[in-house]
Amino acid sequence: MAEKRFGQRVVLAGFRLDVAPGEAVAVTGPSGCGKSTLLRILAGLDHAFTGWAERPERLGMVFQEPRLLPWMSASANIALVAPFLSPAGIEAALAAVGLAGEGHKLPGRLSLGMARRVAVARALAVRPAALLLDEPFVSLDEDSARATRAAVMAYCAEHRPALVMVSHNPADLDGLVQRVVPIP
Numbered sequence: 147m148a149e150k151r152f153g154q155r156v157v158l159a160g161f162r163l164d165v166a167p168g169e170a171v172a173v174t175g176p177s178g179c180g181k182s183t184l185l186r187i188l189a190g191l192d193h194a195f196t197g198w199a200e201r202p203e204r205l206g207m208v209f210q211e212p213r214l215l216p217w218m219s220a221s222a223n224i225a226l227v228a229p230f231l232s233p234a235g236i237e238a239a240l241a242a243v244g245l246a247g248e249g250h251k252l253p254g255r256l257s258l259g260m261a262r263r264v265a266v267a268r269a270l271a272v273r274p275a276a277l278l279l280d281e282p283f284v285s286l287d288e289d290s291a292r293a294t295r296a297a298v299m300a301y302c303a304e305h306r307p308a309l310v311m312v313s314h315n316p317a318d319l320d321g322l323v324q325r326v327v328p329i330p
């Protein structure tokens with residue numbers, strides 16, 4: 147349950163969301179209704195709100211922008227959050243999102259779509275109990291989006307995290323989530 151104020155602007159008033167382990171939920175709503183704000187609150191990145199939020203310790207988050215460390219290769223960005231993975235494990239994480247053989251590249255040498263896929267691979271690599279995805283497949287071509295969506299679905303089938311995703315794409319809403327929660 148949360149209510150967040152930005153000056154006079156109030157978002158998420160009276161909003162409540164419960165997501166069980168193994169459940170996948172899409173949050174939809176008009177631009178500016180508070181979807182990204184909700185994810186930040188759920189992730190524990192924003193504490194200045196009225197209400198409460200509970201989350202498991204192991205979180206994976208994909209922001210609207212990839213947010214990779216620009217001085218580290220794609221593989222090193224993943225290794226940073228998942229030091230328990232072997233080089234082969236990191237290569238497998240990249241291959242799962244269609245980026246086999248690209249791990250040596252710095253973020254500046256990746257397209258936006260590739261960087262977004264590295265961000266998804268990084269979020270899955272931490273083996274999160276909750277996965278928070280902010281429009282994760284936007285700006286991906288159809289094949290990349292399909293591969294990346296499949297990687298998320300495979301992770302969910304195997305590890306059963308609670309998944310909260312911001313998306314307007316019917317392909318996500320049909321295939322990936324069990325429930326759509328509109329924010330007014």
Ligand SMILES: Nc1ncnc2c1ncn2[C@@H]1O[C@H](COP(=O)(O)OP(=O)(O)OP(=O)(O)O)[C@@H](O)[C@H]1O
Nearest residue numbers: 152153155157175176177178179180181182183184
């Ligand atoms: N740091 C901030 N300072 C002031 N206002 C903010 C701030 N962050 C968000 N807002 C406002 O809060 C509202 C919710 O923003 P948020 O980014 O959560 O919306 P959203 O539903 O994710 O939008 P979109 O679909 O366009 O990404 C918007 O009106 C936005 O202008």
